[in-house]
Amino acid sequence: MTVILVAYLTDRGYTLPQATAAAGAVGAFQVLGRLACTALRPRFPAQRTAILLFVAQAVALPVPLLTTGHAEAATGTVVTLVVFFGLGYGLPDLLRGTLLVDYYGPGRYPRVNGIVAIFVVAARATGPLLAGLGAAAFGGHSATLIGAAALTATGAYALHRAHRAFTTESRE
Known part of the structure; x- marks a missing residue:
């Protein structure tokens, strides 16, 4: 998303320095998100925090489409x-270890984390390319924002289902 953000904002009329400052601010808020997650961890389970952050991202991603220009x-x-x-950028990496240990146990963590890492790396490698191709095919970055929102919402739902399955299984 941060790769596409600069192109999206310059297309909307923002200057390159403004667009890069906005993309750079994502990193600053990432740090704040990690600090908040760490501070809230004793009160909120990691699953709930991750789901909440994914939902917030899914809602926020298409918000700029409500306006035009700059x-x-x-x-x-x-x-x-x-x-x-x-705020949510990078938190899946931070929470992944906790969630995988919760779901699969510490003994299976290395293998499961290795498998998950393959998909994470593949997504990070292909994401900007697919976003650029989508922007070219659909005439702008709106499709990218909507697609990212849909994938993020799907991730929140999948995590919710996984958590429900985990808690149901652990009660049996």
């Missing part, structure tokens, strides 16, 4: 995207 209202929607996407 006026004040448009900038507000971009700030919403940057803040909520940034």
